[in-house]
Structure formats: structure tokens, C-alpha cells
Amino acid sequence: MTSVIRIACLAGIVCGGQAADAPRTRLVRVTGTIQAVRSNNVQVPQVESEEGGRLTLLKLVPNGAAVKEGDVIAEFDTTKFRDKARDAKARFDDLAYQVRQRIAQNKSEAEKRLSDIQQAQGDLDKALIQLKKGPVLPEVDRLQNEERAATARLKVESLKKIDEARTRADQAALRILELQRDRQKVALDRALANIEDLVLRARYNGMVALQWVWRNGSMGPAQEGDKLWNGESLLSIFDPEEMEVLAMVGEPDAALLKPGTKAKVLLDAYPGAEYVAHFHAASPVATAATGSPIKNFLARFRLDSHDSRLLPDLSAALVITVETKP
Numbered sequence: 001m002t003s004v005i006r007i008a009c010l011a012g013i014v015c016g017g018q019a020a021d022a023p024r025t026r027l028v029r030v031t032g033t034i035q036a037v038r039s040n041n042v043q044v045p046q047v048e049s050e051e052g053g054r055l056t057l058l059k060l061v062p063n064g065a066a067v068k069e070g071d072v073i074a075e076f077d078t079t080k081f082r083d084k085a086r087d088a089k090a091r092f093d094d095l096a097y098q099v100r101q102r103i104a105q106n107k108s109e110a111e112k113r114l115s116d117i118q119q120a121q122g123d124l125d126k127a128l129i130q131l132k133k134g135p136v137l138p139e140v141d142r143l144q145n146e147e148r149a150a151t152a153r154l155k156v157e158s159l160k161k162i163d164e165a166r167t168r169a170d171q172a173a174l175r176i177l178e179l180q181r182d183r184q185k186v187a188l189d190r191a192l193a194n195i196e197d198l199v200l201r202a203r204y205n206g207m208v209a210l211q212w213v214w215r216n217g218s219m220g221p222a223q224e225g226d227k228l229w230n231g232e233s234l235l236s237i238f239d240p241e242e243m244e245v246l247a248m249v250g251e252p253d254a255a256l257l258k259p260g261t262k263a264k265v266l267l268d269a270y271p272g273a274e275y276v277a278h279f280h281a282a283s284p285v286a287t288a289a290t291g292s293p294i295k296n297f298l299a300r301f302r303l304d305s306h307d308s309r310l311l312p313d314l315s316a317a318l319v320i321t322v323e324t325k326p
Contacts, residue, residue, distance in 0.1 A: 026322045028256060030299075032247030034267075034314040036238030037302070038204070041211075042073065045197040046230045047081070054227040055198070060235075063210040063221060067202040067237065074234060076198040085191035092188050095181040102177055106170040113163045120159050124152035206237040209312060236312075243303045243310045245277055247318050248296040256320055257282045263301050264319040270309055277301035277318070 049055055059075035067073055127149035131142075210221035211233040222234060245265055249257060261279040280302045286295035301318060303310065 028253050028320040028322055030247045030249050030253075030318045030320070032245045032301075032316055032318060034310055034312055034316055035244055035246050036240070036312050037242035037244050038206075039236055039238035039312070040203055040206075041236045042200055042234050044228045044230055044232045044234055045076065045194075045200070047194040047197055049080075049230070053230040055230065057222055057224055057226050057228055060210075060222060060224055061208050063208060065208045067206060067208060069202055069204050071202045072199060073202050073208065073237070074200040078195050078198050081191060081194050081198065085188065085195060088184065088188040088191045092181065092184040095177060095184050099174070099177045099181050102170075102174050106174060109170065110163075110167065113159065113166060117156065117159045117163060120152060120156045124149065124156050127152045200234075202237055204237070204239070206239045208235055208237055210235045238312055240308070240310070241306055243306070243312075244280065245301045245303065245316050245318060247299050247301065247316075249282070249299045251286045251295040251297065253320075254286070254297055256322060257297060257299055261320065264321075265301070265303065266317045266319065267309065268315045268317070273307070273309060275307065275310070276304045278304060 044055060047055070056077040057074065058077055059072065061067060061071075061073045127145060130145040131149055133145070212219045213222050213226075213228065213232055213234070215222065215226055222228060228234070245263075257279055259279065263277050263279070265275040265277050267273050267275075278301060280300045282297045282299040286297050288295040
């Protein structure tokens with residue numbers, strides 16, 4: 001009889017008065033990588049360069065350095081860009097002076113044309129007064145007065161037409177200079193902005209992780225004096241206070257991805273280290289690699305504690321404990 005009870009206990013039917021449907025535990029293990037919740041990838045500035053898009057690195061913060069918002073993290077050579085800005089400033093000042101000079105010239109010439117029109121109008125008024133004496137003047141004098149009046153009238157009309165045409169021409173010439181000045185101002189602002197872009201600053205407090213670049217025939221972090229391509233990844237800044245684990249969870253285990261799910265985090269680089277994380281979010285649709293029937297959900301588990309050993313891109317394992325019924 002005792003052996004029967006032992007067999008039943010091992011089978012989970014009855015053991016010490018417990019019900020046969022007592023919950024059992026199942027461990028689900030998935031792999032992933034440590035990532036920072038907040039991180040910023042810093043690239044080489046994309047500015048025009050005379051060296052085929054390459055910039056010379058003058059200053060770079062060391063790997064693992066702690067930076068604050070606004071700190072200089074990298075700086076590139078600005079000598080040639082300052083020369084361009086100086087030339088652009090000189091051309092802009094020259095065009096601005098030409099615009100002011102043209103405005104003064106247009107005003108002076110407009111006043112002179114107005115004076116000529118007023119003088120011609122005065123001559124016309126005098127001629128018209130002389131025409132009123134026609135009945136008492138000899139025929140020759142009357143004809144001469146009519147000729148003078150007609151000539152004065154034509155002169156006034158001609159001067160007014162000339163004034164309108166010259167005014168339009170002066171305004172067009174001034175507008176051309178203004179457009180050239182404005183375009184040069186844009187070039188100057190771009191040159192000054194390029195100089196500012198060559199000094200990279202941290203956007204928020206965090207830790208620096210240098211990216212590997214191709215240099216001297218091998219891969220490695222950039223160093224001062226290197227010539228780097230525009231848009232090339234230089235470093236990343238991450239907030240070490242908030243870290244998470246990105247893991248691929250199989251579609252059959254999707255029921256685990258719910259609020260309150262806890263997981264134990266193990267680091268491959270530190271075998272004795274253990275941490276606790278909680279489920280935060282997951283992709284809404286399971287995906288599979290090309291040609292593979294296995295689908296997975298991308299899940300994010302936030303770490304509940306902070307440790308200096310928790311760095312981005314470290315491989316980690318998530319162990320999720322699940323209670324199931326037999």
C-alpha cells in the first residue's frame with residue numbers, strides 16, 4: 001500500500017493531502033540584447049567639403065566618458081570653412097554697400113528728373129500765357145508762341161515718359177542687387193551654420209559609446225586626426241539609468257507578454273550577475289525571417305535596477321517563470 005501511495009505522489013495524483021491539479025512551474029528562456037531606453041546616435045556632420053566629403057577630426061571625448069547636456073563631444077577642423085565664411089562676409093558687405101549706393105543714386109536721379117519736369121512744366125505754363133495774348137499780337141508772334149507752347153507740351157510729355165521708364169529701370173536694377181545681396185546672405189548664413197555644425201554637443205546627460213569606423217585598413221573607434229566621411233556614425237550617447245532587454249519571443253509563448261510579467265535577466269559576460277526585469281511592450285504582429293516558418297514577437301523588458309555593468313549590445317538571457325496546470 002505504501003508503494004502505491006509513493007507512485008501516486010510521484011505522478012502528482014495525491015501527495016501529502018494536496019490536490020492532483022496543483023500548479024506546476026515552467027521556465028521559458030529567450031535571448032536578447034541590452035539596450036538603452038534613451039540613446040542618440042551622433043554622426044559626422046553632413047557639410048560641403050573640398051576633400052570629397054571628408055572632415056578632419058580635431059577633438060573627441062573618450063569612450064565611456066560621462067557627459068552633460070551642452071558638453072562638446074567632438075570637434076572638426078573649421079579652418080577652410082572659416083575662410084569661406086570670411087569671403088562670403090566680404091561679398092555680402094560689398095553687395096549691401098552697392099544696394100545702399102544704388103538707392104541713393106536712384107533717389108538723386110529721380111529728384112533731378114522731377115526738377116526737369118517741373119522746369120519744362122513752367123516753360124509750358126509761360127507759353128500758354130503768351131498764347132492768350134494772341135489777338136493783340138502780330139501774326140508772326142502768335143505763330144511763334146503756338147510753336148513754343150507745342151514744343152513745351154511735347155517736352156513735358158517726353159520727360160514724364162522718360163521718368164516712368166527710368167524709374168522702372170532703376171527699380172529693376174535695385175531689385176537685382178537686392179536679390180544678389182539676399183542670396184549672398186544665405187551663403188553667409190550657411191557658412192556660419194557649417195562652422196557651428198562642426199562642433200558637436202551632447203543633447204542630454206549620458207555616457208559615450210564610440211562607434212567603430214573604417215580607418216587605416218581596419219575597423220576601430222575614430223581618433224583625433226582621422227579624416228571621416230560625412231554622415232558616418234561617430235558615437236552614441238545613452239542614458240545608463242534606464243536600460244532594457246530586447247528579445248525575440250516565440251509565437252507560442254505570446255501569452256507571456258502581458259502586464260506584470262517578470263523575468264530574470266542573466267548576462268553572458270558576467271555569469272554571476274542576475275537582475276529582474278518587467279514586461280514593457282511588444283510588437284503587435286509576429287514576424288518571421290525569410291524562408292522560416294517560425295514567427296517571433298519583439299518584446300521589451302525594462303530592468304528594475306541599475307548597474308554599471310549593464311551596457312548596450314551585451315547579450316543577455318531572459319528566464320520567465322510560468323505557472324501551469326497539469
